[in-house]
Amino acid sequence: RIHEYKRQLMNIMSVVYKYKQLKAMSKEERAKQTPRFVMIGGKAFATYTQAKRIVRLCIKVSEKVNNDPDMKDVLRVAFVPNYNVTAAELLIPAAELCQQISTAGMEASGTSNMKFMMNGSLTVGTLDGANVEIRECVGPENFFLFGAVTEDVPRLRAERARGEFVPDPRFTETKEYIKSGIFGGDKFEELMGSLEGNEGFGVGDYFIVGHDFPSYLDAQAEADKLYQDQDAWDRASVIQTATSAKFSSDRTIDQYATEIWDISPCPVPGLKDAPAMPSSSTPSASAKPTAGAAAEGPKVEGMAG
Numbered sequence: 605r606i607h608e609y610k611r612q613l614m615n616i617m618s619v620v621y622k623y624k625q626l627k628a629m630s631k632e633e634r635a636k637q638t639p640r641f642v643m644i645g646g647k648a649f650a651t652y653t654q655a656k657r658i659v660r661l662c663i664k665v666s667e668k669v670n671n672d673p674d675m676k677d678v679l680r681v682a683f684v685p686n687y688n689v690t691a692a693e694l695l696i697p698a699a700e701l702c703q704q705i706s707t708a709g710m711e712a713s714g715t716s717n718m719k720f721m722m723n724g725s726l727t728v729g730t731l732d733g734a735n736v737e738i739r740e741c742v743g744p745e746n747f748f749l750f751g752a753v754t755e756d757v758p759r760l761r762a763e764r765a766r767g768e769f770v771p772d773p774r775f776t777e778t779k780e781y782i783k784s785g786i787f788g789g790d791k792f793e794e795l796m797g798s799l800e801g802n803e804g805f806g807v808g809d810y811f812i813v814g815h816d817f818p819s820y821l822d823a824q825a826e827a828d829k830l831y832q833d834q835d836a837w838d839r840a841s842v843i844q845t846a847t848s849a850k851f852s853s854d855r856t857i858d859q860y861a862t863e864i865w866d867i868s869p870c871p872v873p874g875l876k877d878a879p880a881m882p883s884s885s886t887p888s889a890s891a892k893p894t895a896g897a898a899a900e901g902p903k904v905e906g907m908a909g
Contacts, residue, residue: 638828645687704729709754
């Protein structure tokens with residue numbers, strides 16, 4: 605789902621910032637950068653105009669970046685239309701870096717982050733929803749944390765309303781670059797306008813994108829640096845899968861039965877002596893391997909709506 609609180613806008617703005625930085629580099633400098641293939645998927649409600657503007661920005665950025673020969677080996681962007689379970693079954697095992705970047709305190713839980721984790725993907729995320737438990741499982745050193753925590757958000761909004769917010773230069777630079785019309789001639793004034801002003805309907809950056817943007821860029825840079833050390837990245841990827849048992853349905857149902865439903869197992873008479881089901885030597889057609897860190901090539905990241 606495309607929504608302002610999920611902050612796909614911040615994700616694509618980080619891509620814009622990266623694109624602008626790469627364009628300023630020499631060919632030799634670009635060759636030293638960690639390649640990225642950014643995928644963003646989700647659906648916007650028919651009447652959610654702002655979400656549709658975010659989708660449009662993603663598409664326009666992808667068109668600009670993918671048609672720029674300077675970006676051929678270092679940056680690619682794709683918006684996945686009609687994102688659903690079928691698409692997720694293909695994309696999640698392929699992803700190496702997962703973006704779970706909702707405004708702290710606004711995500712009920714989320715399950716895509718668990719699926720990415722089980723398939724060996726590392727996470728860039730806020731302390732929100734199931735990210736909190738994922739970070740506890742994998743350890744802080746294997747999770748790229750950024751942004752405000754839930755307790756800070758009301759204070760940050762109040763400071764913004766009083767006109768006390770001072771934007772990071774990188775945030776301002778990215779906004780102005782988008783507003784220049786470089787992406788298909790559209791200046792995205794309504795979308796960028798939501799990040800400006802102090803308070804009021806549709807303005808004032810309610811989802812604190814501006815506050816979290818610099819720490820988000822820093823977390824992305826940290827991920828790029830780790831990816832340069834493939835042994836370290838592979839180790840962190842294995843840890844994601846190895847510690848994901850907490851999110852299995854078996855553990856969940858067992859805990860519900862014990863702590864909420866107050867029921868205990870009821871063995872079925874005679875089941876213990878029942879013959880085992882025959883096994884097939886041929887794997888099921890629906891079976892697919894989970895993926896850890898990929899071999900050489902650009903880091904593929906996914907952001908599920």
